[in-house]
Amino acid sequence: MKSATTSGELRAHNRVRLLRAVHDCAATRTRSQLTRDLNLARGTASVLVAGLAEDRLLHEEPAAGHTRGRPTQVPGPHPLGPLALAADVREDAWELAACELGGRVSVLEVQPHDGTPEGALASLGQAVSDHLSRRVVGLGVALAGPVRHDGLVDIAHLGWRSVDVPRLLGLAWRPAGPDPVLVGNDTGLAALAEARRGRLRGVRMGLHLHVDFDLGGVLVVDGRPLDGASGPGAEFGHMPLGGGDRPCACGATGCWGQEVGANALLRHVGLAHGGGRGRAQAEEVLAGSPEAVEAGARALGRGIAALVNAHDPEVVTLSGHGVALLERAGEALTDSCRPALMAIRRERPPRIEAAALGWRAALLGAMESVFDAFLTPEGLERWRETGPDQGADTPGSRNVTHSTLKRKILQ
Amino acid sequence: MKSATTSGELRAHNRVRLLRAVHDCAATRTRSQLTRDLNLARGTASVLVAGLAEDRLLHEEPAAGHTRGRPTQVPGPHPLGPLALAADVREDAWELAACELGGRVSVLEVQPHDGTPEGALASLGQAVSDHLSRRVVGLGVALAGPVRHDGLVDIAHLGWRSVDVPRLLGLAWRPAGPDPVLVGNDTGLAALAEARRGRLRGVRMGLHLHVDFDLGGVLVVDGRPLDGASGPGAEFGHMPLGGGDRPCACGATGCWGQEVGANALLRHVGLAHGGGRGRAQAEEVLAGSPEAVEAGARALGRGIAALVNAHDPEVVTLSGHGVALLERAGEALTDSCRPALMAIRRERPPRIEAAALGWRAALLGAMESVFDAFLTPEGLERWRETGPDQGADTPGSRNVTHSTLKRKILQ
DNA sequence: AGGCTTTTGTTCACGCCTAGAGCATAAGCT
């Protein structure tokens, strides 16, 4: 979080803090609790809440079940407040949802697609257009592949090469400010959601592993998944930690993900694998082939040990098929993990747990990424300018900040 | 950096920003440049500098070589300003230095030791005591092993087990505030120094690898080496990335560091290794045995590829013997690195470079860690209280903040 | 039912902070 240096930025900063607190607690805390949480004076909180309510960002409702004293209110999302659109594009279908401040999600549409970039993204783009309104402050898209900062995506096992996601979505949507379409890797976004509303909440250093066809993994540091230089990381699956030496579609050999995901399960029982097909069969293997499951769990454990040695996380969370591996072969997992740990890590090894949010995590993470961009002094300022009323859409008035406005008037 | 939320904290915050800027530029920038860098009004800068000068934190000297206009001054360390002590404890000797704001280092003492915790730390503690004064705001100690947050250190190959460094130093030094003795891993501290004054300056995601007897490695994110949950990380050397399967003193097997450091070089030519002995011989091997060097470089390259796949750093910096490996077998290094990269990483692979600060980096990092703790609102407030004058050492007056003082007066 | 207690919201005077304008200063340049 960037910090204020002038008294003017102070106010903006505290507006963000308050809104962030409301969002992070899912609009469950009362105004007086928030005032204490943020170490504000009651008067300051009054002014802040009033201002945010006037800007259609917050709306207070009476709090239920108080015991004594003057009743307090619970600030929550404004009925005309900002909305984040979030999409999860999986190998065979996509899902689109709208989320308000506080994180309440309403699913808008779910549609299967043919696995091609055009097939998947054109229909999604259309659905997004249908739901655009002045209230929408951004779109977050979760994808099962590495995403570069410029929005280009590669999904090796689907044959996506340098796919320009924002372009293929074909949105004619140009609000003020930076690009409102945020594309992210599903594992990284799932980790973000876990960090905000799941098992990694409050964890300073965590490791999140998502097992699907492939294996994705990422460090979560201070509540944020670690990005690489050119884009979100989440590529632990492509380190040689599984003990194998198979060539991987990524171009390297011996990738950990080759030994752990659904593709590995299918391969282990001699079924066809790759290309994002076979989800149902993979689940049969999970349920019916203990050997394949154990092999996957052991490879998972070995790799976890290596990552724990290097990064010393407090918690390791598993999502996707990782949950099943942990439940059905947890002992094999820990048995292969332990001996590969450094002695000093063995004394207090990290907990290995199922993630809290399940398969919905990537979608929630996409939502969080939109609000992360919005809940900043700049984001709130844009919101203020964009819609003082329903119809004040004077072109050219958008990129004018309050201070420039004042300067103009004074001249 | 924590951010201000009240107008009072604003001033403290800006004092820190200004001091930090002076420190980070090594006291080379003029006041007017700093004013622009930090986006301050000239008047604000005036007040800040005057205040800091009065608190014996800054001292202005005329700037050399200006062209036109009123001459400006260069704020630098105050002659009676804070000092950071920094020590680098290596396998066979330690070095103690004093550093002023801006980073100027003067070496105070260098002494060989016998490699035992007591032998190394008692003599160092004595030397530190000899140089303590009211100006000293902290001691940073760099050590060649994993350090837990509680100060306990293990150095497997020297036989150090849960060594309580602060206790063995035996300092009777209790200034106000949190523990003034900061113990850190040498690789992590070297990475910190590179991030502040070396090749990792301004890099958002970097990877620093330090090759000594063992191999240490750590990610540098936004100018800070990544810590683990229980202490500084820097343990990439204990991931199974080198391709071997030897048992390691750490308790695991196949550790990367087994294939890369001085110990690996010695082993490769059939010499005794381990225990922190054989530095001279290792350098002979480096100079005279291209085969051993190439083997080390190849193992280094393989591991770098795995880490680049996972973390996508902008730069990889090498220090210690890593520099020699790069210079003498750079081709072997990159040849073994490239094929192990994911295809998408091959397009724009990170630069692999020698670190800028050489063997001095750990000591500089220890210094930076002390100033990181000092250059905070709390650190500066303590400094203000500790020495309004040379002799105002009233016991009990230490933990009284200005606001409590004021409150007391008003009652 | 009426008064008391408890907790919270509101208002306002106050102190602190930075911005910015105007003026003073100290050089280089013509």
Added chain:
DNA sequence: AGCTTATGCTCTAGGCGTGAACAAAAGCCT
């Protein structure tokens, strides 16, 4: 010597959070 340029200093204006006093709205007690 006078002009230009860049910087430092001083002072006023405006914004912000604090904290105390007061008002409000409930539950609790007699």
